[in-house]
């Protein structure tokens with residue numbers, strides 16, 4: 001039984017899914033993605049990587065692989081957290097009344113990230129991720145996810161007068177996120193840009209009167225997974241044992 005449903009009308013044959021798949025479960029044939037008979041981890045990475053939304057996972061309930069829990073995460077199912085879930089997350093975070101929260105997505109997030117880039121460039125910050133971002137921008141290919149966001153399509157911001165309140169809200173967000181199956185990672189690069197030029201970013205958050213303390217990219221925690229799993233992929237048969 002197949003694990004994936006691939007909409008061939010949507011598929012443009014870009015090969016992102018095949019490249020991403022740790023099990024080599026997908027190939028490109030005649031400029032379309034095709035599922036092979038190899039084992040599928042049902043990790044859903046191909047689902048969220050596909051720029052055209054052409055892949056749907058049809059998980060087998062018997063799957064007991066290491067991703068059987070992780071795959072239930074919200075971002076594995078199209079990459080976006082619903083307004084309802086965000087509201088629920090906000091409710092848990094703002095209970096103390098000492099923080100404000102806001103999420104950017106879509107074209108507003110694109111504009112915001114352009115401003116982040118401008119500040120990072122002006123200040124000549126030069127970290128490995130900035131170099132990676134510069135490379136991504138120079139070969140700009142809208143099919144490749146922005147390396148700062150990975151496949152994340154939403155960024156949640158925490159505003160507070162004091163850092164303690166922000167940390168408290170962040171902890172609440174993580175705990176509530178576990179229940180809602182929402183994960184992500186804190187972005188230092190976004191916070192660096194905002195800290196360097198708070199005035200520039202104020203326009204994105206009308207009505208917010210506290211200071212931005214944290215930027216949390218909702219999505220895969222791929223940065224931590226990839227360096228471990230990509231070399232492992234080279235070790236023959238390793239994935240047959242998990």
Ligand code: SF4
Nearest residue numbers: 011012014015017050
């Ligand atoms: S990533 Fe999506 S569009 Fe690209 S080849 Fe795979 S299924 Fe097709």
Ligand code: SF4
Nearest residue numbers: 021040041043044046
């Ligand atoms: S769900 Fe994971 S293992 Fe299965 S085809 Fe997609 S990327 Fe590969």
